[in-house]
Amino acid sequence: MKAVVMAGGEGTRLRPMTSSMPKPLLPVANRPIMEHVLRLLKRHGLSETVVTVQFLASLVKNYFGDGEELGMELTYANEEKPLGTAGSVKNAEEALKDDAFLVISGDALTDFDLTDLIEFHKEKGALVTVCLTRVPNPLEFGITIVDEEGKVERFLEKPTWGQVFSDTVNTGIYVMEPEVFDYVEADVPVDWSGDVFPQLMKEGKPIYGYVAEGYWEDVGTHESYVKAQADVLEGKVDVEIDGFEISPGVWVAEGADVHPDAVLRGPLYIGDYAKVEADVEMREHTVIGSNVVVKSGAFLHKTVVHDNVYIGQQSNLRGCVIGKNTDIMRASRIEDGAVIGDECLVGEESIIQGNVRVYPFKTIEAGAFVNTSVIWESRGQAHLFGARGVSGILNVEITPELAVRLAGAYATTLKKGSTVTTARDHSRGARALKRAVISALQASAIDVRDLENVPLPVARQQTARGSAGGIMVRTTPGVPDSVDIMFFDERGSDLSAGGQRKLDRVYARQ
Secondary structure, X not given: OEEEEEEOOOOHHHOOOOOOOOHHHOEEOOEEHHHHHHHHXXXXXXXXXXXXXXXXXHHHHHHHOOOHHHOOEEEEEEOOOOOHHHHHHHOOHHHHOOOOEEEEEOOEEEOOOHHHHHHHHHHHOOOEEEEEEEOOOHHHOXXXXXXXXXXXXXXXXXXXXXXXOOOEEEXXXXXXXXXXXXXXXXXXXXXXXXXXXXXXXXXXXXXXXXXXOOOEEEXXXXXXXXXXXXXXXXXXXXOOOOOXXXXXXXXXXXXXXXXXXXXXXXXXXXXXXXXXXOOOEEOXXXXXXXXXXXXXXXXXXXXXXXXXXXXXXXXXXXXOEEOOOOEEOOOOEEOOOOEEXXXXXXXXXXXXXXXXEEOOOOEEOOOOEEOOOEOOOOEEOOOOOEOOEEEEEEOOOEOHHHHHHHHHHHHHOOOOOOEEEEEEOOOHHHHHHHHHHHHHHHHOOOEEEEEEEOOHHHHHHHHOOOOOEEXXXXXXXXXXXXXXXXXXXXXXXXXXXXXXXXXXXXHHHO
């Protein structure tokens, strides 16, 4: 029997990890999820496999090649556009039309007994057998109801609690006969559970549900990705781990150099040719990739680190994910739920708050305090204020959202009911940002005196006539795509260094 591994998904919920890497290649215990899936197929004698690819397809092909290293025969079916779960398998029909075949997702971690599933399918004489499993919270998945014989009575995609009438959910693993292709239109997006199965049930075709025992985790979110690592280390899922278990639950791969004075509290995993220096403390559920350097005094707990990462002295990483080729400099702190993308630089003594996403190729400046995701900007800065107030590229670094937060922070430093004078230059960008500033000030119980389009000296002079402060938005002189947001005190002068620091602190605390 042949198998089909579906590896075309974009994994949008897992960004920024999947911004530059397809979801099936995300490492779990230092091996791509899809490699764990392929090894499971091989264990059950399914060595001839078709892989359906679409998003970043060349990376999947380059990594696995023809499957020779795994002792398998891999071929690829490339989708030009997303075709849905059924459409992508239809795209590989030529290779599958002669015999029953198994369909499995390339980004779900499982150790189900596929041999037993295939035998159940043959015994029942089914056209389609759906592999089901029991989960504590079925809201995220498609629920499936079966009768005593195992025949499917009903499918329900992503129900509400009021519709939850079963805890058996569809795992996206199927055994199918080739006749099922008659029900799938070519070259259009078609879904198994949404389009094909309801049609088969309407015609009374034999669809059975097999309730599997064992481990299954749909790695679709950051939480489930980190949980999958912990489950592998805890031995909850039957997969192969590369390396040697040097003490209970502490796995070290070939060529890794771990200093005897490093404190390792398993279960944890250290990848091949990684270097862990003295006085490093690693706690449970930490996974270190290949060629990672962890300098002395660093602390890691429930942290997943991809390949070729540098972690500086005294760094503190908790519950975060670090993308490949990233440098974490001395005394940085990265909090629970944060994700740093590939090829980033996190400057020394910077702090990245929980659940912040830093997208690939970004620089976080030394000493920066980052509490919102860094997506389009090229850097997370240590200080808001430069020589001309808060400056940056319009709609890239300086957005209406930033202007609202900044004006709200400024309002927090003033007494309620104070008056602030606002002004702008002639540019459309300044007009849009000034409106955002005014709305934030008024929402913060500040009266606004708006001068509209006036020169900078006029804005300063008018601010000094009875206002608690002023804000001027203008195009940066000589840089047409950049903008300055300037803050004045009650005399119309630039905000003092102390005033700037105070605003900086309030802004950072949100």
